[in-house]
Amino acid sequence: MILRGVLDEGVVQTFAERVGLQDLGEPENRDATTSRGWKVDDGLELHYGWDARSGRGFLQVLGDNQADAEEIARAIEEHFLPLSYDQLLSMFRNADSPQNRAQATLLVGLGQPPSFDQDFFDCILDALGDFNRDIREAGLFAASHRVTTGMVPIIKVMAAGDPDDDVRDIAEMLLEICQEEGMA
Numbered sequence: 001m002i003l004r005g006v007l008d009e010g011v012v013q014t015f016a017e018r019v020g021l022q023d024l025g026e027p028e029n030r031d032a033t034t035s036r037g038w039k040v041d042d043g044l045e046l047h048y049g050w051d052a053r054s055g056r057g058f059l060q061v062l063g064d065n066q067a068d069a070e071e072i073a074r075a076i077e078e079h080f081l082p083l084s085y086d087q088l089l090s091m092f093r094n095a096d097s098p099q100n101r102a103q104a105t106l107l108v109g110l111g112q113p114p115s116f117d118q119d120f121f122d123c124i125l126d127a128l129g130d131f132n133r134d135i136r137e138a139g140l141f142a143a144s145h146r147v148t149t150g151m152v153p154i155i156k157v158m159a160a161g162d163p164d165d166d167v168r169d170i171a172e173m174l175l176e177i178c179q180e181e182g183m184a
Contacts (some may be wrong), residue, residue: 001073001082002111003057009036012048012059015079021046044068046076053141054106058082085113085120092123101127102138109142121148128154133164140170147174152184 009027013036016023021038024045028035035049043064050057059076063069083091088104088111095101105127112120127139128151136158143151155178158171178184 001059001077001080002088002107003059003080003082007057007080009034009048009050009057012036012046012057016046040072041068044072046072051106051110053138054103054110056107056110058110083107083111085111085117088112089119089123092127098132098134101130102132102134105135105138105142109138109145112146116148121150125151125154128158133162133167136162136164137167137170140167140174144174144177147178147181147183149183152178156184 013023016038021040024037024039026036033049033051035047037045037047040046040061040063045062047060047062048057049060059080059082061069061073061076063072088108092101092104092108095104105123108120108123108127124139124142127135127142130136130139140155140158143155147155152175155171155175159168159175162168162171175184
């Protein structure tokens with residue numbers, strides 16, 4: 001769930017305290033993402049994250065029981081009103097500049113549904129094949145949230161010969177991850 005505007009960790013922390021969630025400890029920093037979690041119930045957690053590349057906060061509900069996680073996610077959605085899947089796709093499709101398209105690409109990758117979705121996949125593939133290097137780079141970061149085997153061929157092509165050195169380097173790193181996971 002991608003949060004709207006400038007809802008930061010403090011807003012989520014206040015919400016978590018108000019509804020009695022147990023703090024799971026100090027925030028964790030990985031690459032360009034910071035996250036913090038709260039225990040909702042046994043086997044069920046709420047996580048807030050900040051993605052530095054997109055400049056957006058996001059929420060995830062993780063749980064052993066899918067039905068419980070979905071119930072909590074619906075309640076969280078009602079409270080925070082995150083961007084919907086349709087809104088994320090619309091932002092990508094209607095982007096009116098390379099900068100807005102790159103930003104929308106990052107959000108599509110970060111906010112894609114938990115299971116495969118053809119529309120989100122197509123947006124990321126479009127970004128990976130864009131003529132603009134910033135959009136291709138955003139496409140690689142978007143793909144990195146959930147690489148599928150259908151993305152691997154274009155990532156290989158980018159790693160082997162993208163005209164931009166930085167984009168090529170990012171593609172090479174992502175391809176290495178794909179290889180480690182047996183996808184390439």
